[in-house]
Amino acid sequence: MTSAKFAVIGAGNGGLAFAGCLALRGAFVRIHDNNPALMADLAAKGTIEVTDCGQSSLASIGEVCPGLGTAVAGADIIFVVTPADTHRAIATAMAPYIGQGATVLLHPGRTGGALEVKNIFNTLIPGRRVIVGEAQTLLFACRRYPPNKVAIMGTKRRVAIATLPRNAAHGVINTLKPFFPQFAAAENILETSLGNIGAIFHPAPTVLNAARIETSPVPFRYYIDGISPSVAKILELIDAERVLVAEKLGKRVPSALEWLRQAYGISASSLHEAIQKNPAYQELIAPKTIDVRYLDEDVPTGLVPLAALAGLCGVPAPFMNAIIGLAGVIRGKDYRRTGRSLERLGLANMSADDIQAMVNT
Structure with a gap:
């Protein structure tokens, strides 16, 4: 072949x-x-x-x-x-x-x-x-x-x-x-990096289900049981911050709801409804411990660089930053220090226009 x-x-x-x-x-x-x-x-x-x-x-x-x-x-x-x-x-x-x-x-x-x-x-x-x-x-x-x-x-x-x-x-x-x-x-690397849905679907539900993860004797389904209507509303707010950062960098990325339709063919009026209807999510079980990649991976390599780009673009990101802070407290780690900084990405001292020019080369 x-x-x-x-x-x-x-x-x-x-x-x-x-x-x-x-x-x-x-x-x-x-x-x-x-x-x-x-x-x-x-x-x-x-x-x-x-x-x-x-x-x-x-x-x-x-x-x-x-x-x-x-x-x-x-x-x-x-x-x-x-x-x-x-x-x-x-x-x-x-x-x-x-x-x-x-x-x-x-x-x-x-x-x-x-x-x-x-x-x-x-x-x-x-x-x-x-x-x-x-x-x-x-x-x-x-x-x-x-x-x-x-x-x-x-x-x-x-x-x-x-x-x-x-x-x-x-x-x-x-x-x-x-x-x-x-x-x-x-189109370019901004589309894939700013289209990071894992940063939306992993850290916040884990933080918001921390007590359940640590104490529940019965396993629960991560997406179906862990992302309730209220949790989904918070995900939508974090997602809106991500989409706005992309817009400031000249890139339109699909919202999490749009992404579920594109990736899985799910048609729904809300993020909660789309997650509940996705057959691929039905049997995925939540982690049994808070020591999990949904925090230790997705915060420093997902939310931290997104928040750094938000700062560069002048986009307020209170919900994104709140989850970074809460996750750090839960895990006893300074994710902002260990995560992907603008320097590690080779973007230090660049403007939004500089970044757009670089990724289109």
Whole structure:
């Protein structure tokens, strides 16, 4: 189907889903994860069992790579399917091994992922041409079951991908089309970064359901039970701040309600109604602890850079900033200090016009 060689970094929910689907559709895939036990399990099996829409198939893994360098060396397209708070460390570690002309795709980039990774590569390997891209969200709603199974509960109809440089996106999309026709080229990196729906759907419901998460003896459904009409109203206010930041940067991004219609075909009059009607969300269970990526990932790599861009653009963001502060108190962490700053994104001392010019280059 293609001569492109793929590497998948991360063997969690999304990583196994991507590696399994790529292999089932004829690609040679290397997979790496920094969990030795996980690697040992996959190496022993040599396969990934993919269940999609109730149908199970067995995919043969091209190579299970205990080392990151082995996985990345010689790969044409590298899928980084790990929590966004690991992107910085992974980019730094893989930089020496990436080949000229390779493509690194973050699934997803959250807010500013590709900007941060490109900034790292520009510093560490300035003479090497590497395309860096990001997906606006993860293609699948999926769950991994040890040792080698992944269940895909839903696949989005369309997921935007943007690249740095901007004009590389269409070539990347064409290479991926035989495997994932749902990917479409975004206008630029602002579309994917400011279209970060995870920043809306993850931190606030977790904060607002903290007592339930910590004390309930019975698991509850994250979206269906955790996002009540009142919680959904707060999400809509945070979402409106995000949409306004994008507007100030010259980009129209869909609201969360519009995104659910585009991604899943859900037609509804309110965000609460749309979430309740989404079949992909019906059985997704809430985390059992507050020590969860919905805070430790989505706040520092989602809300923090969004709030920083809001400040740059002069957009008041009281609801976004309130959730950042409350999440930091709950977790005992200074997310503003550790999160993606304008400096880490390579945007320090830029104006809104400067940023627009850069991402369109």
